[in-house]
Amino acid sequence: MATIDSKIPQGPLxxxxxxxxxxxxxxxxxxxxxxxxIVVGTGLAGASAAASLGELGFNVLNFCIQDSPRRAHSIAAxxxxxxxxxxxxxxxxxxxxxxxxIKGGDxxxxxxxxxxxxxVSNNIIDQCVAQGVPFAREYGGLLDNRSxxxxxxxxxxxxxxxxxxxxLLGAYSALSRQVNKGTVxxxxxxxxxxxxxxxxxARGIIARNLVTGKIERFFGHAVVLGTxxxxxxxxxSTNAMGSNGSAAVQIYKxxxxxxxxxxxxxxxxxxxxxxxxxxKLTLMSESLRNDGRIWVPxxxxxxxxxxxxxxxxxxxxxxxxxxxxxxxxxxFGNLVPRDVASRAAKERCDAGFGVNNTGLAVFLDFKYxxxxxxxxxxxxxxxxxxxxxxxxxxxNPYETPMMIYPAIxxxxxGIWVDYELQTSIKGLFAIGEANFSDHxxxxxxxxxxxxxxxDGYFVLPYTIQNYLSDxxxxxxxxxxxxxxxxxxxxxxDKINKLMNIKGKRxxxxxxxxxxxxxxxxxxxxxxxESLETAMAKIKALKKEFWxxxxxxxxxxxxxxxxxxxxxxxxxxxIGYLMAIDAYNRNxxxxxxxxxxxxxxxxxxxxxxxxxxxxxxxxxQGEDKDPELLKEDLTYEFVQRQQRNYKS
Amino acid sequence: xxxxINITLKVWRQRxxxxxxxxxxxxxxxxxxxxxxxxxxxxxxxxLVAEGKEPVVFDHDCREGICGMCSLYINGHPHGPDEDxxxxxxxxxxxxxxxxxxxxxWRSAGFPVIRDLMVDRSAYDKIIQAGGYVSVNTGGxxxxxxxPISKVDADEAMDSASxxxxxxxxxxxxxxxxxxxxxxxxxxxxxxxxxxxxxxxxAKAMVAKMDELGFGNCTNTGACEAECPKNVSxxxxxxxxxxxxxxxxxx
Numbered sequence: 001m002a003t004i005d006s007k008i009p010q011g012p013l014x015x016x017x018x019x020x021x022x023x024x025x026x027x028x029x030x031x032x033x034x035x036x037x038i039v040v041g042t043g044l045a046g047a048s049a050a051a052s053l054g055e056l057g058f059n060v061l062n063f064c065i066q067d068s069p070r071r072a073h074s075i076a077a078x079x080x081x082x083x084x085x086x087x088x089x090x091x092x093x094x095x096x097x098x099x100x101x102i103k104g105g106d107x108x109x110x111x112x113x114x115x116x117x118x119x120v121s122n123n124i125i126d127q128c129v130a131q132g133v134p135f136a137r138e139y140g141g142l143l144d145n146r147s148x149x150x151x152x153x154x155x156x157x158x159x160x161x162x163x164x165x166x167x168l169l170g171a172y173s174a175l176s177r178q179v180n181k182g183t184v185x186x187x188x189x190x191x192x193x194x195x196x197x198x199x200x201x202a203r204g205i206i207a208r209n210l211v212t213g214k215i216e217r218f219f220g221h222a223v224v225l226g227t228x229x230x231x232x233x234x235x236x237s238t239n240a241m242g243s244n245g246s247a248a249v250q251i252y253k254x255x256x257x258x259x260x261x262x263x264x265x266x267x268x269x270x271x272x273x274x275x276x277x278x279x280k281l282t283l284m285s286e287s288l289r290n291d292g293r294i295w296v297p298x299x300x301x302x303x304x305x306x307x308x309x310x311x312x313x314x315x316x317x318x319x320x321x322x323x324x325x326x327x328x329x330x331x332f333g334n335l336v337p338r339d340v341a342s343r344a345a346k347e348r349c350d351a352g353f354g355v356n357n358t359g360l361a362v363f364l365d366f367k368y369x370x371x372x373x374x375x376x377x378x379x380x381x382x383x384x385x386x387x388x389x390x391x392x393x394x395x396n397p398y399e400t401p402m403m404i405y406p407a408i409x410x411x412x413x414g415i416w417v418d419y420e421l422q423t424s425i426k427g428l429f430a431i432g433e434a435n436f437s438d439h440x441x442x443x444x445x446x447x448x449x450x451x452x453x454x455d456g457y458f459v460l461p462y463t464i465q466n467y468l469s470d471x472x473x474x475x476x477x478x479x480x481x482x483x484x485x486x487x488x489x490x491x492x493d494k495i496n497k498l499m500n501i502k503g504k505r506x507x508x509x510x511x512x513x514x515x516x517x518x519x520x521x522x523x524x525x526x527x528x529e530s531l532e533t534a535m536a537k538i539k540a541l542k543k544e545f546w547x548x549x550x551x552x553x554x555x556x557x558x559x560x561x562x563x564x565x566x567x568x569x570x571x572x573x574i575g576y577l578m579a580i581d582a583y584n585r586n587x588x589x590x591x592x593x594x595x596x597x598x599x600x601x602x603x604x605x606x607x608x609x610x611x612x613x614x615x616x617x618x619x620q621g622e623d624k625d626p627e628l629l630k631e632d633l634t635y636e637f638v639q640r641q642q643r644n645y646k647s
Numbered sequence: 648x649x650x651x652i653n654i655t656l657k658v659w660r661q662r663x664x665x666x667x668x669x670x671x672x673x674x675x676x677x678x679x680x681x682x683x684x685x686x687x688x689x690x691x692x693x694x695l696v697a698e699g700k701e702p703v704v705f706d707h708d709c710r711e712g713i714c715g716m717c718s719l720y721i722n723g724h725p726h727g728p729d730e731d732x733x734x735x736x737x738x739x740x741x742x743x744x745x746x747x748x749x750x751x752x753w754r755s756a757g758f759p760v761i762r763d764l765m766v767d768r769s770a771y772d773k774i775i776q777a778g779g780y781v782s783v784n785t786g787g788x789x790x791x792x793x794x795p796i797s798k799v800d801a802d803e804a805m806d807s808a809s810x811x812x813x814x815x816x817x818x819x820x821x822x823x824x825x826x827x828x829x830x831x832x833x834x835x836x837x838x839x840x841x842x843x844x845x846x847x848x849x850a851k852a853m854v855a856k857m858d859e860l861g862f863g864n865c866t867n868t869g870a871c872e873a874e875c876p877k878n879v880s881x882x883x884x885x886x887x888x889x890x891x892x893x894x895x896x897x898x
Contacts, residue, residue: 052785067706068772070812071714087792123786130788132781132835132842134805141795160805165713169808173780180776188769211761240708274681277690280710388712391729391736392683457785506696508689553701558762560704561696 004257004616004631007418008112013637014094017116020419021462025469032057035468036476038205038220040192040247042069044164044449045432046226047171048456054178056461058468061218062175063187063207065242065563070172073228073240074432074452077164078285080146080156081449083121088145092153094118099638100151101447104337105412105440106590106606107640108260108614110633112419113438120458121450125157127457131170135159148445149286149337156446161285161384167449171456190216191563193491194250195223195428198483202251202428206487210563213556215488215495217479221471222427222464225251226456229411229433231264233571233578234523235515237408238270238283248415248434249570256423257416257616257629259436261574262582265443265591266524267409268341271392272361276512281407282392284364284385286445289334289341291369291378292402295321296353296362306355313355313363313401324348328601329646337643339442339591339604342406346524347602349405356403365401406524410448412439412591413581416616416631420463421455424616427471429464431455436614441590495555498565503548507564510545514568514575517541522579527595531583535576542572577617577626584628587611601646608640651677652744656691658703659751664759664767670749680740684727685710685717687739705764710735712876715811718818719764720751725815725874733813733876753818757825757862768814770860771828778852779832781842800838807835809877816871816879822863827871829853830887831879837890847894854891 009020027035035058039050042064050062064072086092098118102109125143129135135157136144145154159166178184189210196204202223208215230245231237252258269284297303298320305311325344326333336344345362348354355361370378375398379386386397393403414437415423415430422429432452439447521534545568553559588597588604589611597605614631653676661668675694678687685707692702708716717734721727727737742748750764758766808831816827833850836842842849865884872881 048785055784066708066714066716067768068715068812070772071708071716073709073714075714076709076711085791125791126788127783127785129791130781130783130841132804132839134801134808134835134839135791136805137796137798137801139798141797142792160809162713162809165811166805166808173775174783174785176772176776177780177782179772180778186772188772238711240714241710242708275679277679277682277686279683279686279689282711387731388736391732392738394681394738394740461785506693508693550696550699552696552699558704558765560702 004629005418006110006631007420008110009419013111013115016112017119024462024466027465027469027472029057031472033059035059035471036061036220037222037224037464038063038218039224039226040205041072041226041228041432041434042172042175043072043074043226043228043432044168044171044452045434045456046072047168047175048453049224049226049431049460050184051171051174051178052457052461053464054181054183057183060178060184061187061220062184063190063192065189065191065210067188069175069186069188070169072168073243074168074449075165076240077449078161078283079148079287080158080163080446081124081167082148082155082446083125083157083450084118084155085122085125087143088154090153092155096153097121097155101438101444102440102638103643104442104444106442106604106643107440107608107612107635108263108589108633109438109440111635111637116459117438117451117454120454123458124450124453128167128170131173133159133166133170146287149335151444164449167453171453192227192247192250193566194487195254196484196487197254197425198477198481201426203477204479204484206484206491211558213554213559215491217484217488219477219479221474222429222468224429224431224460224464225415225434226431227434229414230571230574231408231411233514233574234408234518235511236273236278236281238267238281241280244567244570245574246567246570249573251415251423251425251428253619254425255619256425256428257618258414258577259416259614259616260413260581261577261617262522262585262592263412263441263590264408264578265338265410265412266342266406268338268345268406269364269404270407271389272356272403272405273358282388283407283409284389284402284404286338288364288382288385291373291381292334292364292366293323293368294325294334294362294364295323296348296355298322300352303353303355307357307359309357322348322353331646337442338445339593343524343593345406361403361405363401364404366397367401370398410443412437412441412443416614420466421460422463422467427467429460431460441592495562495566498549498562498569499551499555501547501549503550505544505548505550507549507551507561507568510541510549511564511568511571514538514541514571518575518578522575522582525593525595526582528583531579534579535583538572538576538579545569545572580625581615581617584615585611604643606642650680652680652739652742654678654742654745655747657747657749658764660703660763661760662762664761668760678739680738682739683710683735684721684737684739685735703764704762707735712736713811715813718753718766718813718815720753720818722749725753725818726876731876731878733811753814755817755823757817757823757860758814770862771812771814771825773860774825774829774853774856775832777856778849781836782845794840796839804835804838807831807838807879807883810879811877813876815874815876817862819870819874820863821868821870822866824865825857825862826865826884826887827875827879827881829857830883833890834883834886837886846890847897850887850890851894
């Protein structure tokens, strides 16, 4: 059995990263020019890595599936980015940001990685300001901060409700500068379809030109994946339509470990599902829970009348409203962490108190805030979100409560990487949401942007050199090598197989079916039985897909249905991995809730003695269950505790 | 609350940039008025696929109005008839039962059609690559609070920076001018001390690239501002003209 070496540097926690940097190997400038690095993805992680590597002098090839690098889904992040600047003088520090992140992740992340993340968080803010990112400021001209869930300090920097957009445009501008200089070559509307491995090292990729349908080969001395998360396994999620987990599955099938696939975050405040043709779910910022009160009716007959449209929410008097978060969690009330708020909403709806015509929604009410603060203050704080809600639902949140329901938002699991962000395949790196990351079993708000940029600007440009320093003697390889030809043939065979099925089902109809299985059986609350059901159903659906999917058009042409089919084939693999991982993990932690493992009050119950490890899944072949390898998580510096939001 | 409507779609179909395109008509029944415009397009495509036909190709991604990938010229308006939204946030309740909806791609020399409703907007990337950035490398920058910036300037820079690069301004402009797009980036960076240093160089480089790529001139019709889903103001164009003029005089 393979052993797992996370390559954590020696020394005290706060000195590990400095120690690493002072002892790692570097590549001199003349040699950098001779080294090619492929970066797949142009989100916060991909764009910042490609730009930084280009600045250093490497020859970078950067790929994205969209028409421009600026479209990557990092752009949709609303709230903000955390950093331990302590500009507010409220007691923040690198250690505190580290501690909050470890605790928020329910003690399932590596201490050394998370501490490094907290250390470089401050450099990110400096870098973004220097790029011209228009962060919010106070009248004195200094940067403003806001508070976010899971922290007792105000450490979140923001740019209106569009922080992700502004940070991504900052990274995109740095990337564009390198494109202009010729150090980075952009390949837009290209989709990676496989990694090429030569003598055990990643040496290139096979990609499909999405406009012409042509399959092309690209060489790189190293390959970096910044391809995002796999939330779209559920079909409906807050991810973009094109977000997918295919690159992760491709390298998983080549031997890279897939870590903690079952850790998916469900965000409590999304606009509820309206019907069968719904294509995606829209998130309403977590900040709304600062002033909105969440409730459902106390009486079942009221809930029924609301569902049938016989009563309006404003008809229900206060004494008949159940503010269930305030009732269950007096200390944190409506501001409990995301996983807790999501499960509480599900519990009420399952018990028959849900609203909306589907019964799958709860109210988020601003009446009380408007009474207390006045409409103007509420409008100044949340006006843009209220406008967005009204555009989508045609209801005015100033007059009637919003309706919300949880939805899949982010995946903490992903490709396993060591401290250097290198996967279990040499020369293959994963950054941002694509790796299994530093968020453990649950990610805190405003930490995704921090991690993506930390990896891309300040971690990978160092650690990749430790690998590339050995590669300076390796000449650029020809893409005519048999390994490239073989990989390309496998891709072509897969595409031809799909095109020739000529069945009866559309890709979307099958993807929706997978989404229902995932949501119903691998969703917010899982049981041994539900996961067994999920695994059986996913296997059957995989069979149905490979025998009955229909793709119109041709493979050697622009073909959006083929693109979706290739991604769905991989979502089916991920869905199964999520189920088997959740089945294996006999505990509840963070975003993973097994009903068998809860406290008397219904809170997540970890089993530290048995499951304090990273579950690394190792591919064993088609239709075989993967092998489980364990990376033990040892906590040297932090004492693990049960999370408590009641008192 | 839920209602459904029957509609006729008149959709532009075109195989490639050099090929001739034409409108095709499609009937769509029972479209929920709660669904978004792109969900209605998904319905159309499911119907086409069920008939063994190729779906209508259109760009889209985030479906929450921020990535700038969706486009579509709907009933004569970029991003359709509703105010301040992108096509992905337009909802079917804005249309009537029995209505005929005309859907075209962005039409502009700067954005050639790739297929059907999908166009090539890489010219926008090229304009940014020509100078739409602050020339700093990763690392070695001063502390974020080292240079105070007035809140007014920071807020104004943010308003300019809210451009999503969708191309609606070019599609709306009778001259096919990209001035709103270019000026928004020039303004954002010129307003901030970090970007002020190379403001003149930036304005010249971006305008030169825009001209080279075949975008038209600005004649101040204001159509771009009216159709911009993010309300980017044409006062940015005035600022660009000022920066550009100053730069040219100094030469």
